[in-house]
Amino acid sequence: MATSEFSLSCPFPIRDYPHVLMAHGGGGRLMQQLIGEMIAPAFSDTPLALQHDASTFEVPAGRMAFTTDSFVVRPLFFPGGDIGSLAVHGTVNDLAMAGARPLYLSAAFIIEEGLPMETLWKVVSSMGQAARVCGVRIITGDTKVVDKGKGDGLFINTAGVGVVEHAQAISPAQVRPGDVVLVNGDLGRHGMAVMAVREGLEFESAIESDSAPVAGVVRQLLEAGITVHCLRDLTRGGLTSVLNEIAGASGYAIAIEETLVPVREDVRAACEILGLDPLGVACEGRFAAFVPESESERALQIMGAHPVGVGSCRIGKVTDQRTSRVLLKSSIGAQRILDLPSGEQLPRIC
């Protein structure tokens, strides 16, 4: 097997171990080498301190947030991202949705025996890079290897902790009639980027995932003193799932105007080919914010000025009807109920 230039950038000797062996998860010398010479260097510019069971850090008194997500996306690499950057963005975004500033992540790998070692190096390099961009540190981890045929290349779990530095309560229970629903850009790109690769759809140019960290723009909203009633990232199940969940939890109906919901033409076309509703397709760098009408213009200005909020817009509002429904008003004025899909529109897109 030829050793690529990228492989040579790895302190771990990929040419000696071109594929992951069961022994790389066994707790012995090979595992220590893999962690010490590949994983730790990817996550930290300074060599990691001694491997220990848990990492410790100092916190001020106050509220913290804690979250976890496993990533099983197939394929591992797609236009606009890969499982590594996705695993960082996903958990950073979950913390942001609780109104927290992300601080630390964990990274746990379940590797299928035989995974090309260069693939692992690409993924952990991407994770390290994404973490630096997000301003979070990956401080603890775990590596397991399962037999060939008992996994699917690579699964990653990231958990995250963050601090809540404001006094607002942000949850579906805070949503009120009259609240405006904002989103930070066009929807459905992540799911369709992954599906287009998997289904071999050809477009003039590839659909790129929207995978991105949204913690920065959320922090700007909160630091500007914007009242934010609820935040939710539009991942599995897309806008449809999120709105239904929030309508259910708040008790109120949410009315969305279909013409206001931004969906790119290539995403819409790909959805049509696959028979999907773009509103139900996952994003990985998009969120919905519920804010009082009086704050919505200022919120939109802040969001629109941030790189991951360039396409921010208002898509609807919370009504005073106590029906917990999501109502979609079409371009010709017809109104229909946007119901929660029963299950899996798009398997394994995150």
Added chain:
Amino acid sequence: MATSEFSLSCPFPIRDYPHVLMAHGGGGRLMQQLIGEMIAPAFSDTPLALQHDASTFEVPAGRMAFTTDSFVVRPLFFPGGDIGSLAVHGTVNDLAMAGARPLYLSAAFIIEEGLPMETLWKVVSSMGQAARVCGVRIITGDTKVVDKGKGDGLFINTAGVGVVEHAQAISPAQVRPGDVVLVNGDLGRHGMAVMAVREGLEFESAIESDSAPVAGVVRQLLEAGITVHCLRDLTRGGLTSVLNEIAGASGYAIAIEETLVPVREDVRAACEILGLDPLGVACEGRFAAFVPESESERALQIMGAHPVGVGSCRIGKVTDQRTSRVLLKSSIGAQRILDLPSGEQLPRIC
């Protein structure tokens, strides 16, 4: 498929969905039902508040610990435990090894399509029970489903956060010549319990896993003011890996007396059949504590009085030789180097 009495104890309608479907990980109604009617009730006596991206909690100012572990043990159930209780004990113990009091866990599931729903209910029930015994709360989670043939029944990741309530530095760098090495009971039972099932070894009575939480006994040591230089749980790679890692990090040689290391006869017999060294076999409820000689008797008394420390004993000490080696003195007085195995003695035992 007959519905068992155990299935009927589940709020989720197992008879309607006897097996996990891809849709149970899809972000739609089926996933919400699985989380709301099975997973959340298993983890909490009070129905969980609304599902949100991250959970928040209050902390005092000070040091916190954060850790993660994925569990891929095969089979999912073994004498003395299962993947669910193991996933709780493993992470609770990792926090304890950093000297932290475990507070909160996350639970993330990667389920292979087709897993019997009753199996999942058994596992999450066991996790909930183990968490209650450990005094920790599972407050955030994630559920993914992968296609049949792309997983192996069930993988679980748990991450955990805890608080450090003392001022001691506990790490391999603190280990000093003259420190005594203590363990809290007989070694190798977890690994051999799993291997005996997998290899179909027959004994008069089954070898039971030592899987147990050790945070309670560690807390008693710290609250009693015992100086603890280093703590390490004897998981993958067993005592051999742990001692080699600590010898390497501290710079000193560690001398162990083989006759003092407690290994049960049935474990020794099973190891002989499989050609394994019991000192390299994983435990899941055992740890090594490095304490100054002057504190060792009091430490042993405290450990021995705790249910998970009944078999506590002294097995060796740290020498003043700066060789980073682990020396094993046999019953006939011969001394050999106990070297780190290169790889996987026992695949997938945790």
